[in-house]
Amino acid sequence: GQQVMQIPQYQHVQEGEDFTTYCNSSTTLSNIQWYKQRPGGHPVFLIQLVKSGEVKKQKRLTFQFGEAKKNSSLHITATQTTDVGTYFCAGRLYTGNQFYFGTGTSLTVIP
Amino acid sequence: DTEVTQTPKHLVMGMTNKKSLKCEQHMGHRAMYWYKQKAKKPPELMFVYSYEKLSINESVPSRFSPECPNSSLLNLHLHALQPEDSALYLCASSQGPQGVYSGNTIYFGEGSWLTVV
Numbered sequence: 486g487q488q489v490m491q492i493p494q495y496q497h498v499q500e501g502e503d504f505t506t507y508c509n510s511s512t513t514l515s516n517i518q519w520y521k522q523r524p525g526g527h528p529v530f531l532i533q534l535v536k537s538g539e540v541k542k543q544k545r546l547t548f549q550f551g552e553a554k555k556n557s558s559l560h561i562t563a564t565q566t567t568d569v570g571t572y573f574c575a576g577r578l579y580t581g582n583q584f585y586f587g588t589g590t591s592l593t594v595i596p
Numbered sequence: 597d598t599e600v601t602q603t604p605k606h607l608v609m610g611m612t613n614k615k616s617l618k619c620e621q622h623m624g625h626r627a628m629y630w631y632k633q634k635a636k637k638p639p640e641l642m643f644v645y646s647y648e649k650l651s652i653n654e655s656v657p658s659r660f661s662p663e664c665p666n667s668s669l670l671n672l673h674l675h676a677l678q679p680e681d682s683a684l685y686l687c688a689s690s691q692g693p694q695g696v697y698s699g700n701t702i703y704f705g706e707g708s709w710l711t712v713v
Contacts, residue, residue: 518701518702526706527686527704527705527706527707528639528686528704529704530701530702530703530704533701573638573639575702584641584702586638586639586640587638588637588638589636589637589638591636
């Protein structure tokens with residue numbers, strides 16, 4: 486069945502270091518969304534990518550959608566303690582109606 | 597602050613109880629969702645309502661019964677649950693009549709923490 490995997494599962498970084506999480510799908514996606522969930526909180530939408538090879542930036546966050554639309558990445562430059570949380574990608578197939586959430590990457594930032 | 601409101605925030609129920617989770621949004625969204633999330637796991641889609649009609653049921657056991665009384669409200673009726681059903685239940689909504697199809701942003705509520713004893 487459809488699986489959306491993320492690596493790494495956990496990441497500890499020193500404050501100021503960069504962080505990247507990778508999202509990989511077994512099948513081609515029509516679009517992909519990224520969410521952040523703080524500990525004890527609910528998922529909050531960050532961004533949506535639709536086009537092959539698309540790159541979007543939000544301040545220190547850079548999102549990429551692969552050329553084959555099977556993978557995506559989120560890169561955070563110079564992490565801050567406010568970046569702590571779990572980052573989920575959620576991909577949608579061309580056929581079928583639902584988004585499949587990735588397995589998530591839990592980020593810990595050490596001050 | 598989320599614009600999707602869920603009540604109650606916490607619920608403890610016995611396996612023979614009947615309870616309901618409630619969700620409300622006033623953004624004019626026409627698609628509403630129930631997700632289940634276990635600790636350290638991603639949200640799992642349970643149900644999708646589009647224009648107040650059930651459009652997706654992800655093979656959810658019948659002890660979970662969704663209801664959409666109107667375009668702003670979504671309920672999840674719970675009966676004869678098992679301890680393994682303990683989880684965070686998230687309600688969400690999106691704008692378009694086919695929010696899931698078009699990839700519209702999904703807005704999540706803060707969730708209801710359910711414990712089945």
